[in-house]
Amino acid sequence: SNSQMMEGSSMNLGWENCRAKGASPGFKVAILGAAGGIGQPLSMLMKMNPLVSVLHLYDVVNTPGVTADISHMDTGAVVRGFLGKEKLDEALTGMDLVIIPAGVPRKPGMTRDDLFNINAGIVKTLCEGIARCCPRAIVNLISNPVNSTVAIAAEVFKKAGTYDPKLLLGVTMLDVVRANTFVAEVLGLDPREVDVPVVGGHAGVTILPLLSQVKPSCSFTPEEVNYLTDRIQNGGTEVVEAKAGAGSATLSMAYAAVKFADACLRGLRGEAGVVAYAFLESQACSASQPCYLDVHVAGLEKAKKELAASIQKGVSFARK
Ligand code: NAD
Ligand code: LMR
Numbered sequence: 001s002n003s004q005m006m007e008g009s010s011m012n013l014g015w016e017n018c019r020a021k022g023a024s025p026g027f028k029v030a031i032l033g034a035a036g037g038i039g040q041p042l043s044m045l046m047k048m049n050p051l052v053s054v055l056h057l058y059d060v061v062n063t064p065g066v067t068a069d070i071s072h073m074d075t076g077a078v079v080r081g082f083l084g085k086e087k088l089d090e091a092l093t094g095m096d097l098v099i100i101p102a103g104v105p106r107k108p109g110m111t112r113d114d115l116f117n118i119n120a121g122i123v124k125t126l127c128e129g130i131a132r133c134c135p136r137a138i139v140n141l142i143s144n145p146v147n148s149t150v151a152i153a154a155e156v157f158k159k160a161g162t163y164d165p166k167l168l169l170g171v172t173m174l175d176v177v178r179a180n181t182f183v184a185e186v187l188g189l190d191p192r193e194v195d196v197p198v199v200g201g202h203a204g205v206t207i208l209p210l211l212s213q214v215k216p217s218c219s220f221t222p223e224e225v226n227y228l229t230d231r232i233q234n235g236g237t238e239v240v241e242a243k244a245g246a247g248s249a250t251l252s253m254a255y256a257a258v259k260f261a262d263a264c265l266r267g268l269r270g271e272a273g274v275v276a277y278a279f280l281e282s283q284a285c286s287a288s289q290p291c292y293l294d295v296h297v298a299g300l301e302k303a304k305k306e307l308a309a310s311i312q313k314g315v316s317f318a319r320k
Helices: 039-047 063-071 085-092 112-133 146-160 173-187 222-233 235-243 251-268 290-319
Strands: 002-007 027-032 052-059 078-083 097-100 138-141 168-170 198-200 207-209 275-280
Touching: 027 039, 027 085, 027 251, 039 052, 039 063, 039 251, 052 063, 052 085, 063 078, 078 085, 085 112, 097 112, 097 251, 112 138, 112 146, 112 290, 138 146, 138 251, 146 168, 146 275, 146 290, 173 198, 173 207, 173 222, 173 235, 173 251, 173 275, 198 275, 198 290, 207 222, 207 290, 222 235, 251 275
Parallel strands: 027 052, 027 097, 052 078, 097 138, 138 168
Antiparallel strands: 002 275, 168 275, 198 207
16 A cells, blocks of 8 residues: 555546446535544534535444534535444445544554554444445545554455455545644745645654645755654644543544545546545555655655555454
């Protein structure tokens, strides 16, 4: 797996078979883990997205309350709630996009990999449902450790015979959102005008901000590069420590997830030139890309080593 620039147009990613021709305007979106810290604001923001016509909220607890609450918003999407494992298939049937923020978050002192034991099984069960009920849906996987859960999902889909690497996207958009914010602060710019490519995975040294490729074009001192790289790579830990046991990033994550989901829906609609970053299996972007190698070779080697181990851990779990 690798992270790459995702050309979201349906032509480039081959999403043209994802929806029936002549389907009504607006997309059907399911959120799995919709009652959680990320799930609730994410559900609210997706209810506000004009590209969404049907919004399915699934969780193993508290879905009725969240659904009743969100369904009162006077926006277009029709909201339906699904509570408990026996409702998973119904929640997934007919979906164009499935967003997964289900799973436990970190507490101070933990790594994302410490969540593997609990979240691996959750992701496996949910992806088995996707393979059964909406195998051509685009999947946005948020549950940590993303560097391993994407590999678990891939193995589940391979076993079911439904795997298409273009449809399985590990969500790393929060790293991009953070990078834009921190770089804008250093440059004294509005973050909306800044575009920082971030490739690799979603944990520590596997997060690779490409500070030489920032738009608008600019240069940083070595001290600024060190400060920015460290802050971007450890942004998650900064929030975990500030929340002091009450979880990890939820609000900025919901914002990032919606930004990413919106790019996916616009790509699915056929809009040209949609670009976003994600963690996915790809032949198109390998370590041999010269534009990355000139300045990032040291970081890239470190990232590749850790990523290979995390991916293998997910594969082994799913195959056993
Ligand atoms: P949370 O505990 O507040 O919410 C998780 C929700 O998942 C809960 O409502 C829970 O009931 C639900 N859930 C648990 N098992 C389930 C199952 N089998 N099926 C459906 N739902 C289930 O946690 P959170 O703060 O929302 O974080 C969720 C996950 O997202 C964590 O793993 C966290 O590490 C990860 N995360 C990823 C990123 C990223 O950038 N990719 C950013 C922030 C958090
Ligand atoms: C983040 O980057 O905020 C998330 O991956 C949550 C975490 O555990 O840091």
